[in-house]
Amino acid sequence: MGSSYIWVFLLLQCKFIFLVSAILDPVDFLALQSIRKSLDDMPGSNFLTSWDFTSDPCNFAGVYCDGNKVIALNLGDPRAGAPGLSGRLDPAIGKLSALAELSVVPGRIMGRLPGTLSNLKNLRFLAISRNFISGDIPASLGDLRNLKTLDLSYNQLTGSIPNSVGSLPALTIFILCHNKLSGSVPNFSSRSLTRLDLKHNDLSGSISPVSLPPSIQYLSLSWNRLTGPVDRLLIRLNQLNYLDLSLNQFNGYIPPRLFTFPISNLQLQRNQFCGPVQLVNQVTIPTVDLSYNRLWGQVSPLFSTVQNLYLNNNRFSGRVPASLVDRLLGGNIQILYLQHNYLTGIEINPTAEIPLRSSLCLQYNCMVPPVETPCPLKAGTQKTRPATQCNEYRG
Numbered sequence: 580m581g582s583s584y585i586w587v588f589l590l591l592q593c594k595f596i597f598l599v600s601a602i603l604d605p606v607d608f609l610a611l612q613s614i615r616k617s618l619d620d621m622p623g624s625n626f627l628t629s630w631d632f633t634s635d636p637c638n639f640a641g642v643y644c645d646g647n648k649v650i651a652l653n654l655g656d657p658r659a660g661a662p663g664l665s666g667r668l669d670p671a672i673g674k675l676s677a678l679a680e681l682s683v684v685p686g687r688i689m690g691r692l693p694g695t696l697s698n699l700k701n702l703r704f705l706a707i708s709r710n711f712i713s714g715d716i717p718a719s720l721g722d723l724r725n726l727k728t729l730d731l732s733y734n735q736l737t738g739s740i741p742n743s744v745g746s747l748p749a750l751t752i753f754i755l756c757h758n759k760l761s762g763s764v765p766n767f768s769s770r771s772l773t774r775l776d777l778k779h780n781d782l783s784g785s786i787s788p789v790s791l792p793p794s795i796q797y798l799s800l801s802w803n804r805l806t807g808p809v810d811r812l813l814i815r816l817n818q819l820n821y822l823d824l825s826l827n828q829f830n831g832y833i834p835p836r837l838f839t840f841p842i843s844n845l846q847l848q849r850n851q852f853c854g855p856v857q858l859v860n861q862v863t864i865p866t867v868d869l870s871y872n873r874l875w876g877q878v879s880p881l882f883s884t885v886q887n888l889y890l891n892n893n894r895f896s897g898r899v900p901a902s903l904v905d906r907l908l909g910g911n912i913q914i915l916y917l918q919h920n921y922l923t924g925i926e927i928n929p930t931a932e933i934p935l936r937s938s939l940c941l942q943y944n945c946m947v948p949p950v951e952t953p954c955p956l957k958a959g960t961q962k963t964r965p966a967t968q969c970n971e972y973r974g
C-alpha cells in the first residue's frame with residue numbers, strides 16, 4: 580500500500596521535471612542550426628563556441644527560451660569592444676515564430692535583411708547596428724505590428740524608407756542614422772514615437788507638417804538634403820528635448836515657440852532659415868546654433884540666458900544687446916559667436932576682461948571690434964566687413 584503511493588509521487592515528479600525543461604520546438608532547433616551555419620566569430624570572439632547542438636540550445640549564449648520556443652536572440656558577445664560576428668543573417672530567422680527580441684552586436688555581418696523577418700509577428704525589438712547590412716529595407720517589415728524599437732544604424736542600407744515601416748503602430752524608437760537611404764521621410768503614425776534619428780543619409784524632399792507625432796522627444800535629421808519649411812511641423816512638437824536639423828536645405832521661419840520647448844540642444848545651423856528671430860520669452864536652452872542661415876533683424880536680448888550661442892554667418896544687424904555682454908563678462912555665456920553678420924556696435928569696455936573659459940567673436944561685421952578676441956580660424960582674418968557691403972545692406 581505505502582509503496583504504491585511512492586510510485587505515484589515519483590511519476591508526478593517526473594512529469595513536473597519534463598514540463599520545466601521542455602524540449603525545444605524542432606522548427607526553432609533547425610532554424611538555429613541554419614542561423615549558426617551562416618555566421619562566424621570574428622578573430623578574438625568566442626561567442627559561437629557554446630553553440631553545440633548536442634546540448635540544449637536554450638542554454639546557448641544569446642539564446643533565450645520560454646517553454647519550447649526561442650523568444651530572444653542576442654547574437655554576438657555584448658561586452659563593449661568585443662569583436663563581433665561575420666557572415667550573413669539566414670532567412671531561417673523568420674521561422675523563430677515566438678521571437679520578441681533580435682539583436683546583433685557591431686561586427687561584419689553582410690548581405691541583406693532577410694524579408695522573412697516579417698513573419699516574426701511578436702517581434703518588439705530589432706537592433707542590428709554597426710555592421711555591413713546592405714540593400715533595401717523590406718517593405719514587409721511593416722507587418723511587424725508589435726515592433727517598438729528598430730535600430731539599423733551604421734550600415735550600408737540603400738533605397739527609401741518604406742511608408743509601411745513609418746506606419747508601424749507601436750514604434751517608440753526608430754534609428755536609421757549613418758546609412759545611404761534616399762527618398763523622402765515617411766509619415767510616422769505611432770503616437771508613442773519618442774526618438775527618431777535619420778542623420779547622415781541622403782534623404783530629400785520636404786516634410787509634411789503632420790509627418791511626426793507630438794510625442795517625439797529626440798529628433799535628428801541632420802546631414803541630409805531635406806528642403807522646405809518646418810515651422811508648422813515644429814510648433815506641434817512641444818515635447819522635444821533634442822533637435823538637430825543641421826546641414827540640410829530647410830527654409831522659412833524658425834517659429835518663436837520652439838525656443839520655449841524643453842530642448843537642451845538646438846542645432847539648426849547650415850540651412851536656409853530666414854526672417855527675424857522674434858523671441859517672446861527668455862531662452863533657457865543651453866546650446867543654440869543658428870549659424871550659417873539667412874536670419875536677419877536685431878539680435879534679441881532674450882538670448883542672454885543661452886550658454887553657447889552661435890549666430891554667426893547670418894544677416895543680423897543693429898547693436899549687440901547689453902544683456903549678452905553682461906552675461907558674457909559674468910562667465911554665464913561661454914560661446915558668443917556673432918562673426919559674419921552686419922552688426923553695427925557693441926557696448927563693451929575695451930579693457931573688459933573676458934573670462935578665460937568664454938569666447939566672443941565679432942569679426943567681419945559692420946564695426947571695428949572694440950576688443951581683441953580669438954576667433955575660430957574659419958572666421959578669416961578680416962576684422963571688418965567692407966563698407967560697401969554694409970551700406971548696400973542698409974539700403
Ligand SMILES: *[C@@H]1O[C@H](CO)[C@@H](O)[C@H](O)[C@H]1NC(C)=O
Nearest residue numbers: 742763764765766787789790
Ligand atoms: C504624409 O501625409 C501627408 C498628409 O496626409 C501627405 O500629404 C504626404 O504626401 C504624406 N507623405 C508621404 C511621404 O507619404
